[in-house]
Amino acid sequence: MCKLILTAGLCVIIASLGLPCLGSPPADFCKGKANGNHPNPTDTSSFISCSNGIPYKMPCPATLVYSPSVKVCVRPEQTKPFCQGRKDGNYANPKNSATFISCVAGLTYIRDCQAGLVYDSSKDRCDYSGSPPTANTGFCNGRANGVYPCYYNKRYYYSCVEGVTKVKSCDPGLVYVQYKKACDYPGKAPPMPKPCNGKP
CATH class of the missing domain: 2.170.140.10 (Chitin binding domain)
Structure with a gap:
Protein backbone atom coordinates (compact mmCIF):
# COMPACT_ATOMS: atom_id res chain seq x y z
CA MET A 1 0.00 0.00 0.00
CA CYS A 2 1.08 3.53 -0.63
CA LYS A 3 1.97 5.22 2.65
CA LEU A 4 2.15 8.81 1.40
CA ILE A 5 -0.76 11.10 0.75
CA LEU A 6 -1.06 10.55 -2.99
CA THR A 7 -4.04 9.86 -5.16
CA ALA A 8 -4.83 6.19 -5.55
CA GLY A 9 -4.51 6.53 -9.31
CA LEU A 10 -0.95 7.87 -9.12
CA CYS A 11 0.11 5.00 -6.84
CA VAL A 12 -1.42 2.49 -9.25
CA ILE A 13 0.56 4.04 -12.14
CA ILE A 14 3.82 3.98 -10.13
CA ALA A 15 3.19 0.39 -9.02
CA SER A 16 2.41 -0.70 -12.61
CA LEU A 17 5.85 0.61 -13.64
CA GLY A 18 7.46 -1.73 -11.10
CA LEU A 19 8.67 1.18 -8.92
CA PRO A 20 8.01 1.58 -5.21
CA CYS A 21 5.56 4.32 -4.32
CA LEU A 22 7.39 7.64 -3.91
CA GLY A 23 8.86 7.87 -0.43
CA SER A 24 7.90 4.33 0.58
CA PRO A 25 10.63 1.88 1.65
CA ARG A 75 18.51 16.92 17.85
CA PRO A 76 21.32 16.87 15.25
CA GLU A 77 24.02 17.90 17.75
CA GLN A 78 23.19 14.85 19.87
CA THR A 79 24.42 12.53 17.13
CA LYS A 80 27.96 13.92 17.29
CA PRO A 81 30.41 11.11 18.07
CA PHE A 82 31.88 12.59 21.28
CA CYS A 83 29.78 10.39 23.57
CA GLN A 84 29.95 7.21 21.51
CA GLY A 85 31.70 4.58 23.59
CA ARG A 86 31.90 6.80 26.69
CA LYS A 87 30.27 6.16 30.04
CA ASP A 88 27.30 8.28 31.02
CA GLY A 89 28.43 11.42 32.81
CA ASN A 90 29.77 14.94 32.36
CA TYR A 91 32.95 15.84 30.49
CA ALA A 92 34.88 19.07 29.92
CA ASN A 93 34.20 20.65 26.54
CA PRO A 94 37.64 21.18 24.97
CA LYS A 95 36.23 23.92 22.72
CA ASN A 96 34.46 26.03 25.36
CA SER A 97 35.16 25.96 29.11
CA ALA A 98 31.92 27.86 29.80
CA THR A 99 30.05 24.74 28.72
CA PHE A 100 30.37 21.03 29.39
CA ILE A 101 29.33 17.85 27.60
CA SER A 102 26.82 15.51 29.20
CA CYS A 103 26.74 11.95 27.85
CA VAL A 104 23.53 9.95 28.24
CA ALA A 105 23.11 6.59 26.50
CA GLY A 106 25.60 7.56 23.81
CA LEU A 107 23.91 10.90 23.09
CA THR A 108 25.83 14.17 23.27
CA TYR A 109 24.28 17.10 25.16
CA ILE A 110 26.03 20.50 25.32
CA ARG A 111 25.18 22.18 28.64
CA ASP A 112 25.85 25.83 29.51
CA CYS A 113 27.36 26.96 32.80
CA GLN A 114 25.84 29.98 34.51
CA ALA A 115 27.27 33.30 33.43
CA GLY A 116 30.73 33.87 34.86
CA LEU A 117 31.35 30.21 35.70
CA VAL A 118 33.43 27.53 33.97
CA TYR A 119 33.21 23.74 34.13
CA ASP A 120 35.60 22.14 36.64
CA SER A 121 35.97 18.42 35.83
CA SER A 122 37.64 17.69 39.20
CA LYS A 123 34.44 18.84 40.96
CA ASP A 124 32.06 17.77 38.14
CA ARG A 125 30.30 21.12 38.28
CA CYS A 126 30.47 24.69 37.06
CA ASP A 127 32.51 26.89 39.37
CA TYR A 128 34.43 30.14 39.47
CA SER A 129 37.54 30.09 37.34
CA GLY A 130 39.78 30.26 40.39
CA SER A 131 41.96 32.98 38.92
CA PRO A 132 42.21 35.79 41.46
CA PRO A 133 41.79 39.42 40.48
CA THR A 134 44.98 41.43 40.28
CA ALA A 135 45.88 44.07 42.85
CA ASN A 136 47.22 46.52 40.28
CA THR A 137 43.81 47.27 38.80
CA GLY A 138 43.49 50.58 40.62
CA PHE A 139 40.17 49.33 42.00
CA CYS A 140 40.57 51.39 45.19
CA ASN A 141 41.39 54.68 43.46
CA GLY A 142 38.90 57.24 44.74
CA ARG A 143 37.14 54.74 47.03
CA ALA A 144 36.69 55.07 50.75
CA ASN A 145 38.65 52.75 53.02
CA GLY A 146 36.82 49.47 53.43
CA VAL A 147 36.13 46.04 51.98
CA TYR A 148 34.43 45.53 48.60
CA PRO A 149 33.24 42.41 46.74
CA CYS A 150 34.87 41.14 43.56
CA TYR A 151 31.87 40.80 41.26
CA TYR A 152 33.34 38.38 38.74
CA ASN A 153 34.73 35.89 41.30
CA LYS A 154 32.93 35.75 44.63
CA ARG A 155 35.72 33.87 46.37
CA TYR A 156 37.83 37.05 46.36
CA TYR A 157 37.28 40.55 47.71
CA TYR A 158 39.14 43.87 47.74
CA SER A 159 40.50 45.66 50.78
CA CYS A 160 41.00 49.39 50.22
CA VAL A 161 43.32 51.39 52.51
CA GLU A 162 44.30 54.93 51.48
CA GLY A 163 43.72 54.12 47.79
CA VAL A 164 45.89 50.98 47.88
CA THR A 165 44.21 47.86 46.47
CA LYS A 166 44.77 44.55 48.26
CA VAL A 167 43.18 41.29 47.13
CA LYS A 168 42.00 38.86 49.81
CA SER A 169 40.54 35.40 49.34
CA CYS A 170 38.00 33.32 51.23
CA ASP A 171 38.78 29.77 52.29
CA PRO A 172 37.93 27.07 49.70
CA GLY A 173 34.19 26.53 49.46
CA LEU A 174 33.34 29.96 50.86
CA VAL A 175 32.36 33.20 49.10
CA TYR A 176 32.50 36.83 50.16
CA VAL A 177 29.12 38.04 51.46
CA GLN A 178 28.84 41.80 51.12
CA TYR A 179 26.14 42.48 53.70
CA LYS A 180 28.12 40.52 56.32
CA LYS A 181 31.44 41.87 55.09
CA ALA A 182 32.78 38.36 55.68
CA CYS A 183 33.21 34.99 53.97
CA ASP A 184 30.40 32.47 54.29
CA TYR A 185 28.93 29.43 52.54
CA PRO A 186 27.31 30.20 49.19
CA GLY A 187 23.55 30.39 48.91
CA LYS A 188 22.99 31.95 52.35
CA ALA A 189 23.26 35.52 51.21
CA PRO A 190 20.90 37.50 48.99
CA PRO A 191 22.31 38.03 45.50
CA MET A 192 24.92 40.75 45.32
CA PRO A 193 23.86 43.93 43.50
CA LYS A 194 25.17 44.52 40.02
CA PRO A 195 27.75 47.34 40.19
CA CYS A 196 26.48 49.07 37.05
CA ASN A 197 22.74 49.03 37.79
CA GLY A 198 21.36 52.54 37.56
CA LYS A 199 24.64 54.00 36.32
CA PRO A 200 25.19 55.40 32.81
Missing part, protein backbone atom coordinates in the same frame (compact mmCIF):
# COMPACT_ATOMS: atom_id res chain seq x y z
CA PRO A 26 11.21 -1.21 -0.51
CA ALA A 27 8.70 -3.96 0.28
CA ASP A 28 11.50 -6.34 1.29
CA PHE A 29 13.26 -3.79 3.58
CA CYS A 30 12.23 -5.65 6.75
CA LYS A 31 13.25 -9.08 5.50
CA GLY A 32 15.54 -10.58 8.14
CA LYS A 33 15.12 -7.57 10.44
CA ALA A 34 13.58 -7.60 13.92
CA ASN A 35 10.40 -5.71 14.66
CA GLY A 36 11.19 -2.14 15.66
CA ASN A 37 12.82 0.99 14.32
CA HIS A 38 15.66 0.99 11.78
CA PRO A 39 17.61 3.79 10.06
CA ASN A 40 16.31 4.97 6.72
CA PRO A 41 19.36 4.63 4.42
CA THR A 42 18.13 7.44 2.16
CA ASP A 43 16.80 9.99 4.70
CA THR A 44 18.13 10.74 8.20
CA SER A 45 15.07 12.87 9.03
CA SER A 46 12.96 9.71 9.08
CA PHE A 47 13.24 6.06 10.07
CA ILE A 48 11.65 2.80 9.01
CA SER A 49 9.57 0.84 11.48
CA CYS A 50 9.29 -2.89 10.82
CA SER A 51 6.19 -4.70 12.04
CA ASN A 52 5.75 -8.37 11.14
CA GLY A 53 7.91 -7.93 8.05
CA ILE A 54 6.06 -4.83 6.81
CA PRO A 55 8.06 -1.57 6.52
CA TYR A 56 6.53 1.76 7.50
CA LYS A 57 8.33 5.05 6.85
CA MET A 58 8.02 7.30 9.91
CA PRO A 59 9.06 10.99 9.79
CA CYS A 60 10.94 12.57 12.69
CA PRO A 61 9.48 15.78 14.14
CA ALA A 62 10.73 18.95 12.46
CA THR A 63 14.49 19.64 12.88
CA LEU A 64 15.18 16.20 14.44
CA VAL A 65 17.13 13.30 12.95
CA TYR A 66 17.03 9.58 13.65
CA SER A 67 19.74 8.17 15.94
CA PRO A 68 20.43 4.46 15.38
CA SER A 69 22.24 4.17 18.74
CA VAL A 70 19.11 4.96 20.78
CA LYS A 71 16.51 4.22 18.08
CA VAL A 72 14.67 7.53 18.45
CA CYS A 73 14.70 10.96 16.81
CA VAL A 74 17.06 13.46 18.46
Whole structure:
Protein backbone atom coordinates (compact mmCIF):
# COMPACT_ATOMS: atom_id res chain seq x y z
CA MET A 1 0.00 0.00 0.00
CA CYS A 2 1.08 3.53 -0.63
CA LYS A 3 1.97 5.22 2.65
CA LEU A 4 2.15 8.81 1.40
CA ILE A 5 -0.76 11.10 0.75
CA LEU A 6 -1.06 10.55 -2.99
CA THR A 7 -4.04 9.86 -5.16
CA ALA A 8 -4.83 6.19 -5.55
CA GLY A 9 -4.51 6.53 -9.31
CA LEU A 10 -0.95 7.87 -9.12
CA CYS A 11 0.11 5.00 -6.84
CA VAL A 12 -1.42 2.49 -9.25
CA ILE A 13 0.56 4.04 -12.14
CA ILE A 14 3.82 3.98 -10.13
CA ALA A 15 3.19 0.39 -9.02
CA SER A 16 2.41 -0.70 -12.61
CA LEU A 17 5.85 0.61 -13.64
CA GLY A 18 7.46 -1.73 -11.10
CA LEU A 19 8.67 1.18 -8.92
CA PRO A 20 8.01 1.58 -5.21
CA CYS A 21 5.56 4.32 -4.32
CA LEU A 22 7.39 7.64 -3.91
CA GLY A 23 8.86 7.87 -0.43
CA SER A 24 7.90 4.33 0.58
CA PRO A 25 10.63 1.88 1.65
CA PRO A 26 11.21 -1.21 -0.51
CA ALA A 27 8.70 -3.96 0.28
CA ASP A 28 11.50 -6.34 1.29
CA PHE A 29 13.26 -3.79 3.58
CA CYS A 30 12.23 -5.65 6.75
CA LYS A 31 13.25 -9.08 5.50
CA GLY A 32 15.54 -10.58 8.14
CA LYS A 33 15.12 -7.57 10.44
CA ALA A 34 13.58 -7.60 13.92
CA ASN A 35 10.40 -5.71 14.66
CA GLY A 36 11.19 -2.14 15.66
CA ASN A 37 12.82 0.99 14.32
CA HIS A 38 15.66 0.99 11.78
CA PRO A 39 17.61 3.79 10.06
CA ASN A 40 16.31 4.97 6.72
CA PRO A 41 19.36 4.63 4.42
CA THR A 42 18.13 7.44 2.16
CA ASP A 43 16.80 9.99 4.70
CA THR A 44 18.13 10.74 8.20
CA SER A 45 15.07 12.87 9.03
CA SER A 46 12.96 9.71 9.08
CA PHE A 47 13.24 6.06 10.07
CA ILE A 48 11.65 2.80 9.01
CA SER A 49 9.57 0.84 11.48
CA CYS A 50 9.29 -2.89 10.82
CA SER A 51 6.19 -4.70 12.04
CA ASN A 52 5.75 -8.37 11.14
CA GLY A 53 7.91 -7.93 8.05
CA ILE A 54 6.06 -4.83 6.81
CA PRO A 55 8.06 -1.57 6.52
CA TYR A 56 6.53 1.76 7.50
CA LYS A 57 8.33 5.05 6.85
CA MET A 58 8.02 7.30 9.91
CA PRO A 59 9.06 10.99 9.79
CA CYS A 60 10.94 12.57 12.69
CA PRO A 61 9.48 15.78 14.14
CA ALA A 62 10.73 18.95 12.46
CA THR A 63 14.49 19.64 12.88
CA LEU A 64 15.18 16.20 14.44
CA VAL A 65 17.13 13.30 12.95
CA TYR A 66 17.03 9.58 13.65
CA SER A 67 19.74 8.17 15.94
CA PRO A 68 20.43 4.46 15.38
CA SER A 69 22.24 4.17 18.74
CA VAL A 70 19.11 4.96 20.78
CA LYS A 71 16.51 4.22 18.08
CA VAL A 72 14.67 7.53 18.45
CA CYS A 73 14.70 10.96 16.81
CA VAL A 74 17.06 13.46 18.46
CA ARG A 75 18.51 16.92 17.85
CA PRO A 76 21.32 16.87 15.25
CA GLU A 77 24.02 17.90 17.75
CA GLN A 78 23.19 14.85 19.87
CA THR A 79 24.42 12.53 17.13
CA LYS A 80 27.96 13.92 17.29
CA PRO A 81 30.41 11.11 18.07
CA PHE A 82 31.88 12.59 21.28
CA CYS A 83 29.78 10.39 23.57
CA GLN A 84 29.95 7.21 21.51
CA GLY A 85 31.70 4.58 23.59
CA ARG A 86 31.90 6.80 26.69
CA LYS A 87 30.27 6.16 30.04
CA ASP A 88 27.30 8.28 31.02
CA GLY A 89 28.43 11.42 32.81
CA ASN A 90 29.77 14.94 32.36
CA TYR A 91 32.95 15.84 30.49
CA ALA A 92 34.88 19.07 29.92
CA ASN A 93 34.20 20.65 26.54
CA PRO A 94 37.64 21.18 24.97
CA LYS A 95 36.23 23.92 22.72
CA ASN A 96 34.46 26.03 25.36
CA SER A 97 35.16 25.96 29.11
CA ALA A 98 31.92 27.86 29.80
CA THR A 99 30.05 24.74 28.72
CA PHE A 100 30.37 21.03 29.39
CA ILE A 101 29.33 17.85 27.60
CA SER A 102 26.82 15.51 29.20
CA CYS A 103 26.74 11.95 27.85
CA VAL A 104 23.53 9.95 28.24
CA ALA A 105 23.11 6.59 26.50
CA GLY A 106 25.60 7.56 23.81
CA LEU A 107 23.91 10.90 23.09
CA THR A 108 25.83 14.17 23.27
CA TYR A 109 24.28 17.10 25.16
CA ILE A 110 26.03 20.50 25.32
CA ARG A 111 25.18 22.18 28.64
CA ASP A 112 25.85 25.83 29.51
CA CYS A 113 27.36 26.96 32.80
CA GLN A 114 25.84 29.98 34.51
CA ALA A 115 27.27 33.30 33.43
CA GLY A 116 30.73 33.87 34.86
CA LEU A 117 31.35 30.21 35.70
CA VAL A 118 33.43 27.53 33.97
CA TYR A 119 33.21 23.74 34.13
CA ASP A 120 35.60 22.14 36.64
CA SER A 121 35.97 18.42 35.83
CA SER A 122 37.64 17.69 39.20
CA LYS A 123 34.44 18.84 40.96
CA ASP A 124 32.06 17.77 38.14
CA ARG A 125 30.30 21.12 38.28
CA CYS A 126 30.47 24.69 37.06
CA ASP A 127 32.51 26.89 39.37
CA TYR A 128 34.43 30.14 39.47
CA SER A 129 37.54 30.09 37.34
CA GLY A 130 39.78 30.26 40.39
CA SER A 131 41.96 32.98 38.92
CA PRO A 132 42.21 35.79 41.46
CA PRO A 133 41.79 39.42 40.48
CA THR A 134 44.98 41.43 40.28
CA ALA A 135 45.88 44.07 42.85
CA ASN A 136 47.22 46.52 40.28
CA THR A 137 43.81 47.27 38.80
CA GLY A 138 43.49 50.58 40.62
CA PHE A 139 40.17 49.33 42.00
CA CYS A 140 40.57 51.39 45.19
CA ASN A 141 41.39 54.68 43.46
CA GLY A 142 38.90 57.24 44.74
CA ARG A 143 37.14 54.74 47.03
CA ALA A 144 36.69 55.07 50.75
CA ASN A 145 38.65 52.75 53.02
CA GLY A 146 36.82 49.47 53.43
CA VAL A 147 36.13 46.04 51.98
CA TYR A 148 34.43 45.53 48.60
CA PRO A 149 33.24 42.41 46.74
CA CYS A 150 34.87 41.14 43.56
CA TYR A 151 31.87 40.80 41.26
CA TYR A 152 33.34 38.38 38.74
CA ASN A 153 34.73 35.89 41.30
CA LYS A 154 32.93 35.75 44.63
CA ARG A 155 35.72 33.87 46.37
CA TYR A 156 37.83 37.05 46.36
CA TYR A 157 37.28 40.55 47.71
CA TYR A 158 39.14 43.87 47.74
CA SER A 159 40.50 45.66 50.78
CA CYS A 160 41.00 49.39 50.22
CA VAL A 161 43.32 51.39 52.51
CA GLU A 162 44.30 54.93 51.48
CA GLY A 163 43.72 54.12 47.79
CA VAL A 164 45.89 50.98 47.88
CA THR A 165 44.21 47.86 46.47
CA LYS A 166 44.77 44.55 48.26
CA VAL A 167 43.18 41.29 47.13
CA LYS A 168 42.00 38.86 49.81
CA SER A 169 40.54 35.40 49.34
CA CYS A 170 38.00 33.32 51.23
CA ASP A 171 38.78 29.77 52.29
CA PRO A 172 37.93 27.07 49.70
CA GLY A 173 34.19 26.53 49.46
CA LEU A 174 33.34 29.96 50.86
CA VAL A 175 32.36 33.20 49.10
CA TYR A 176 32.50 36.83 50.16
CA VAL A 177 29.12 38.04 51.46
CA GLN A 178 28.84 41.80 51.12
CA TYR A 179 26.14 42.48 53.70
CA LYS A 180 28.12 40.52 56.32
CA LYS A 181 31.44 41.87 55.09
CA ALA A 182 32.78 38.36 55.68
CA CYS A 183 33.21 34.99 53.97
CA ASP A 184 30.40 32.47 54.29
CA TYR A 185 28.93 29.43 52.54
CA PRO A 186 27.31 30.20 49.19
CA GLY A 187 23.55 30.39 48.91
CA LYS A 188 22.99 31.95 52.35
CA ALA A 189 23.26 35.52 51.21
CA PRO A 190 20.90 37.50 48.99
CA PRO A 191 22.31 38.03 45.50
CA MET A 192 24.92 40.75 45.32
CA PRO A 193 23.86 43.93 43.50
CA LYS A 194 25.17 44.52 40.02
CA PRO A 195 27.75 47.34 40.19
CA CYS A 196 26.48 49.07 37.05
CA ASN A 197 22.74 49.03 37.79
CA GLY A 198 21.36 52.54 37.56
CA LYS A 199 24.64 54.00 36.32
CA PRO A 200 25.19 55.40 32.81
